[in-house]
Amino acid sequence: MSGRTFHEVVIVDAGGERRIKVSGVLVIGRESGDVLVADGTISGRHLQLDGSGPVLLATDLGSSNGTFRGDERIGSAVALQPGDELRFGSATLRVVAPAPAPLPAPALPQADETSPPQLGPSSGRPPQATAGVVRTEAVEVRFAPGSHGERIATSYAAVARRARCTLAGFGSEPWGSVPIVHLIDPFHDGVELVAGGAMIADGGAEAWVVVSPESPPEPPHRVLALMFGAAFPASADLQLLIEGYGLHRAGAPEGDLSGRPLPPLEQADGEERAAMAVSFVRFLIAREGIDAFMRVFAAPAGRGDETVREVYGPSLGQLEQVWRRKLASGGSDVKTGEFLKLSLRYLRPYKLRQVEIFGYMLLSLAFVAAFPFVTKRLFDSALPSGEFSQVLTLLLALGAAFVVSLVAGVRQAYQTAWVSNAVTRDIRQAIFDRVQVMPEPWFAAHPQGDVLSRLFGDVRVVESGLSQAIGQGVFQLVSLITSAVIMLSLNLWLGLVVLVAAPLVGVVYRSMANGAMVRSVAVQEQSSALLSVAAENYRAIPVVKMFGLADRERRRFAQQSDRLFRSTRRLTMWGGLFGLSVNLIVTILRLGVLGFGSWLILEGEFTTGGLVAFLSIMGEVLSPVTVLVSLSQDVQASMGSLVRINEVIDEATEPEAPHLGPVPLITRELRLAALGMSYDAEHRALDDFDATIPVGSRVAVVGPSGSGKSTVLRLLMRLYEPDEGAILIDGVDLRSGSLRSWREQLGVVFQDSFLFDATLRENIALGRPGATDAEIQAAAAAAEVDGFVATLPRGWDTLVGEGGANLSGGQRQRVAIARALLRNPRLLLLDEATSALDPATERQINDTLRRIAVGRTVIAVTHRLASITDYDSILVVVDGRLAERGTHDQLIRRGGVYARLWAEQTGQPVPQPEPIDLIAALRRMPFFVEAPATVIERAVAAMVPFAVEAGRSVDEGDGIMLVTAGRAxxxxxxxxxxxxxxxxxxxxxxxxxxxxxxxxxxxxxxxxPLDLMHLSSEALRVIAATDPALADRLRAAPADAPPRSATRIGRATLARPKSPPRGAALPPPSTRGPRRTMAMFAPPKVEQ
Known part of the structure; x- marks a missing residue:
């Protein structure tokens, strides 16, 4: 079992008693959340449980009537113990399962090679072959011995466990059932070859996932979502939403769906269905929020679409059409009200200022309201009277209204700018604060450019949208209403004519605005391309000069500049037509009003002053219409940015609970107890890794590239959490203490040690803020920084430049070492600390590291073996497992992996690795599993070796290829x-x-460089022709095929997550022995 477990609680409400297992964050409420409680006295989102750590935490989410433990009303997070009971409304929650005690040595789930007697075959399918099983508390993974499923079962189970945590509270997940997932080979179902995807049994108790080396497994999130979602009454109506939600929680990419014909959602299949489902689900979540989306799954049987209409307004089909329009336009199709609703969290602190802004808006309309009435009286009475005093009185009244409007307008502009800029500051600070506590996998999934784009570009767009919506939007709306009322009071018939015709201005404006947006985007893209050309040229100036590329670069810049010129010209032309079209409608409308008004005057039903006043106020009606239409475009642009901002702010942070105490100071030993870790469902980064490191020892972790050694360091720094096992400090689980207190015991020197753009003294002081100058200089002396300080222009107060650009590589590393030593760390971690240095500097830094390591516990990850020959112990990691352990001399005498790596780096003869067992490798293929030995031997004899250079590709389709050396x-x-x-x-x-x-x-x-053994399709056909049983196996379904009644979903391929940085290179091609070039059959085509 894992070092973590589920926390079990019992909830009793009007609907009865429910027993729920909590492994992550679970929200309980009346209308939204993961668990719905039938009680009108509790809030929509009432209570949150957090079971992701060793202690179950409960937090009241600001409910109206409160949550009570005994007579105490809880607020912020409180720790719950077994037997504790919470009361909210008429419902109660009781904790019935204790949090786990620290485990002395958690063990990795082991594969059971015998079929468990209690697990019988599902009804309607053949008896399952003898199966191996990996059991966890979250999922049970079965596989056929020798299959590809056996190789990935443990990693699939680990990722499925994380998937279940992210799906906490979804459908039947809290019921405590353990779903069964079969990893099966591709098979023929009697109609076609099933090469990928998954099948879900009726009721959701079992799933079959097709796996092979070139068909990666279906993401566990979608599989488990469909299995748990089968418990929803309307699951048949909502299957696509369930699939999309599972892929959304898996972090699946949407793919580029714009600009291509797409089938209806319900008819989509395979990869296309997966991409469409996750895109549609994210569209729904962005539209109304995650709580509204989750309410859809509470739909009664047969009423899925009706519930969608209750939550969203439009039906599911109508929402699909809106989503398709959004894809076609590339923008967010949302209303201003929806934008303001999502913005409310940022606007709420400034509600009093917004009320003040609204008051100033009303005052600023004083001149607009007074002008037509003054004008009418001026022409109808003051001028005909011949008394200038009346004219002067009217002008003074108009001037007073103007002064009021001017002062109110200035104050309104100031307050609007203050609120929008304050919101911008708050949003930017919230994003930055959130990034500081994001877990390491989040950074792997979000490139630097994406984060900076959200922090600056998206925030700037939202600022524009908010300032327009708060200031211009509300003002123009109030102005439109005020002007319309005044216009109708001047003349009802003329007013109705204008109000009926005014929407035409908005229609033309909106229809042409789409064209303007397309052309504007083209200008932005061409501007960005031109900027990229200029920036690339600037970086490559030495290459341009040395290779005489100046003329080529001038042509590139001129060509891109011409493209920008053409795009800008098209945008300018469209803008001209745009303005002419609007002016044409306004002019025709003015002429019509002038003619109709003149006729009314001649008929004695209107006055000249009234017509002049009407014409003046008419512009105040038409102008807000065009402005409001243009504002809707700005708001739609801002909506996408706001969604991207909220994605960051709402993202889960590092697992740090406020109630946890400090990690005890390490005094005896650090134990890595049966650690297991998977970055994806196919590969184990660490597998049953077990090692004990005494305090005061120096230990190195080495291994081939991609072996998992960097993962060990990442787990020690708690940048990741292990899937299985635990890190124990003197027998205490590291996760039982706070993250901050553990990191305070660490000093880390990275491969590329980052220095801030500050002084030398300040960069060292960052290791322990508050350190005295004497302590800083002592740490610097230990790292031999003082040896080069005198050569710097301003000594300790010299600016090191951005990233330490003003220092050499060796000087930067010494500053980084001093920074780590200032913490006086209990544990010093070295992450390839010298790999980026030249040999002479590396020797000097290694001497410094040897000296400062005396009496400290040091763990170094490196591929430079010469730097660790005097270490107390060396851990050799291969394929995530601890393959060897000992001192340098012991490992050399053993002649294993370490000896081979040492020989490669020192130029000594390289021990040849064990040859690949071709017979065993062929036995793992579904059609060779039960083949006679003679058939396997004929296949081996027909195989042809060939080599592929690094970077080249081999297409599938011409037989089977076995990798014998290298990686692909x-x-x-x-x-x-x-x-x-x-x-x-x-x-x-x-x-x-x-x-x-x-x-x-x-x-x-x-x-x-890759070595392959190739069995061509022709050779396989020849062998199958002589062995009918093999020919049958190439067409038959396996014994563990799913029942025909199972629901099949097409494969959704996710990009393989980036693994930790690679270390030592594998042997070059010249060290792997001679390669045969003779062939019975031609090898497959190799492409660049």
Whole structure:
């Protein structure tokens, strides 16, 4: 079992008693949340439970009637113990399962190679073959021994456990059931080859996921979402929303759906269905929020669409049409009210100022309201009277109204700018604060440019939208209403003519605004492209000069500048036509009003002053119409930015609970107890990694590239949490203490040590704010920084430049070491601390590290083995497992992996690795599992070796390829594009799906020099022709195929997550022995 478990609670309300297991964040409420309670006295979102840590936390979410433990009303997070009972309204919640005690040595779930007797086959399918099982408290994963499913079962179970935590409270998830997932080989269902995707049994108790090296497993999030979602009464109506929600929680990319024909949502299949489902779900969540979206799943049976209309207004089909229009336009189709509703969280602190702004708006309309009445009286009575005193009185009244409007307008502009800029400051600060506590996987999924774009670009767009909506939007609306009332009071018939014709201005404006937006986007894109050309040229000036590329660069810049010129010209022309069209309608309307008004005057039903006044106020009606239409475009642009901002602010942060005490100071040992970690569902970064590190020792972690050594360091820094096992400090689970207190015990020196653009003294002082100058200089002396301080222009007060640009690489590392030493760390972590330095500087830094390490606990991850020959212990990691352990001399004598790595780096003869067992590798393929030994031997004899250079690709479709040396990634191609979906190493096969008859959908791209053994399709056909049983197995369904009644979903391929930085390189091609070039059959085509 894992070091973490579920917390079990019992909720009793009017609907009865429910027993729920809490493993993550769970919201309880009357109208929204993960658990709905039938009680009108509690709030919509009333109570939050957090079971992600060793202690269950309860937080009242600002409810009206409160949550009570005994007579105490709780507020912020409180820790719950077994037997504690909470009361909210007429409902009660009782904790019945204790939080886990720290485990001395949590064990990784082991595969059971015998079929458990209590797990019988599902009804309606053949008996399952003898299966291996990986059991966890979250999911049970079954597989056939020797299959590809066996290789990934443990990692799939680990990712499925995380998926279940993210789906906490969804459908039947809280019921405590353990779903069963079968990892099966591709199979024929009697009609076609099922090469990927998943099948869900009726009722959602079991799922079958098709896996192979070139068909990565279906994301566990979508599979589990469909399994748990089967408990919803209207699950049949909402299946696509359930799928999309699972993929949304998995962080699935949407793909580029714009500008391409898409089938109806319900008819979509495969990769296209997955991309459309997650895009549609995110559209719904952005439209009304996650709580409204989750309310849809409470729909009664057969009333899914009716519930959608209750929550969203339009039906599901109408929402699909809105979503499609959004894709076609590339913008957010939302109303100003929806934008303001999402903005309310930022506007609420300034509500009094907004009331003040509204008052100033009314005052600023004084001149607009007074002008037509003064004008009418001027022409109808003052001028005909011949008395200038009347004219003067009217002008003074008009001047007074103007002064009031002017003062109110200035104050309104000031307050509007103050509120919009204050909101901008708050949003930007909220994003920055949130980024400081984001978990490491979030940074891997969000490039720097994306975050900076949200922090500056999106915030700027939202600021524009808010200032327009708060200031111009409300003002223009009030002005329109005021002017319309005045216009109707002057003449009802003329007023009705204008009000009927005014929307035409808005229609023309909006229809032409779309064209303007398209042309504006083109200008922005061309401007960005021109900027990229200029920036690239600036960075490449030395290359341009040395290779005589100046003329080429001038042509590139001129061509891009011409494109920008043409785009700008089109936008300017469209803007001219745009203005002429609006002016044409306004002019025709004015002429019509002038003619109709003159006729009314001649008929004696209107006055000259009234007509002059009407013409003056008419502009105050038409102008707000065009302004409000243009504001809606700005608001729509701002909506997308606001959604992106809220995505960051609402993202879950690092697992830090406020109630946790400090981690005890390490005094005896640090134990890595059976650690297991997976970045994706196919690969184990660490697998049952167990090591004990005594205090005061120096330990190095080494291994081939991608072996998992960097993951060890990431877990020690708690940038990631292990899926299985625990890190123990003197026997105490590290997760039982606060994250901050643990990191205060660490000193870290990274491969690329970042220095802030501050003085040398300030950069060292960042290691422990508040340190004295004497302590800073002592740490600097220990790191030998004082040796070069005298050479700097201003000594300790020299600015190091951005990223430490004013210092050499060795000087930067010494400052980083001093910064780490200032903390007086209990544990010093070195992450490839010298790999970026030249040999001479590396030797100097290593001497410094040896000296300062005396008496400290040091853990170093490195691929430079010469720097760790005197370490107390060396841990050798291979494929996530601890392969060897010992001192340098012991490991050299052993002649294993470490000895081979040492030989590669020192130029000594390299021990040849064990050859790949081709027979065993072929046995793992579904059609060779039960083949006689003679058939396997004939297949091995027909295999041909060939080599692929790094960076080149091999297409699927011409037989089977076995990797015997090197690494390659599988690139899966679908309707949604190409993604790197898996990685293969020695012993892995590629091309199994093509051998079974599937159309080619993948290619193999060499990440480094690659050795392959190739069994061509023709050779396989020859062998199958002599063995009828093999031919049958190439067409037959496996014994563990799902029942025909199971619901099938097409494969959704997610890009393989980026693994930690790679360390040592694998052997170059020249060290792997000779390669045969003779072939019975031609090897597959290799492409650049």
């Amino acid at each position: 990634e599988v690139v899966t191609v679908s309707a949604m594009g190409a993604v790197a979906s898996g990685e293969l190493g020695p012993g892995d096969a590629f091309g199994v799906l093509a051998a079974l008859g599937a159309p080619p959908t993948a290619s193999l791209r060499a990440l480094e």
